[in-house]
Amino acid sequence: MSGNSFGQSFRITTAGESHGPANLVIIDGVPAGIPLALDDFKPDLDRRRPGQSRITTQRKEPDTPQILAGIFDGKTTGTALAIMIANRDSRSSDYLAIRDVYRPGHADYTFDAKYGRRDYRGGGRSSARETVTRVVAGTVARKVLAHLGFRVQINGFVKQVGDIVAKINHPEKVSRADVEANIVRCPDPQAAKKMIDLIDKVRSQRDSIGGIAEIVATGIPVGWGEPVFDKLKADLGKAMFSLPAVTGVEFGSGFKAAQLRGTEHNDLFYKKGNKILTHTNHHGGILGGISSGMPIIIRCAVKPTSSIAQEQTTVTTGGEKATISTKGRHDPCLLPRFIPIAEAMTAVVLADHALRQRAQQNK
16 A cells, blocks of 8 residues: 655655554654654644544544654654554454445445455544544644744634534634534534534434534745645645545635636735735635735535444445444544544645745755
């Protein structure tokens, strides 16, 4: 299997499966001298970990990282960081009954077709369990950005669950406290209550529900990104699409731009002090693949969890008709735990482009 690495100047390589002994990330490109301790990883790992509320999977994982390389006397050495997170609460027996059956919505069939074999325990490498390494890498990426002198803030929140849409007039003003005020991670309290009720309802029906996450990054200076293949938007888009369950990504006005005229969609420039800004932000903080200095706005459509307890029709690995009801512990809605993962991948891309920009400017 190839494709386990991401990034250029800040590069991550991950390994591990849902029900294997551990997941591992190796991070290249981290400057020397950055203070890094195990407690730095805890806040975002706790936000991603299973079992954190009644509307998430009840798998219990402490998600305690172990730093294997790249640290000496509490600071990065400039060599590759290696960080491992053990799997403590996997129940592989939950999957014995379906090891020869293709689960609808999963990668079971495509893995078999590509490799001729697969790890049927929770999806193996294609499981969202591997995203624990993304969150670890995101913590390091934030540290790198701060070390380079940038005051980048990355906040994600749940914008929509099913047909319930939050009213967020100024997404760039949403704080971490606003997001963490409820278990669904939606900063609109009225919408959050409805979202939680809907998730509880679909769980009781042994079903799942999808939605939309919005990620906002502020404090990015003008000039990050390249104008052709390495557009900042392209790398962020790839980062989001690399996450499990993402079916769509948009920036700024996104698909609504198709309904607008140029006079409506163009963001008009003005000068404030020594900065050039725009009155609106339909472009989502990126123009021509390069950051404009305005907040970067990303939205991800996240599908309903594929593992549901309702009986569905499928086929076996031999092509015979079968029925399946997926056992195990699964999220009825992926959105609340998706937020810290998407924030982390945003941080990874921004750290990569910050280092690349510094190298281009010989600083």
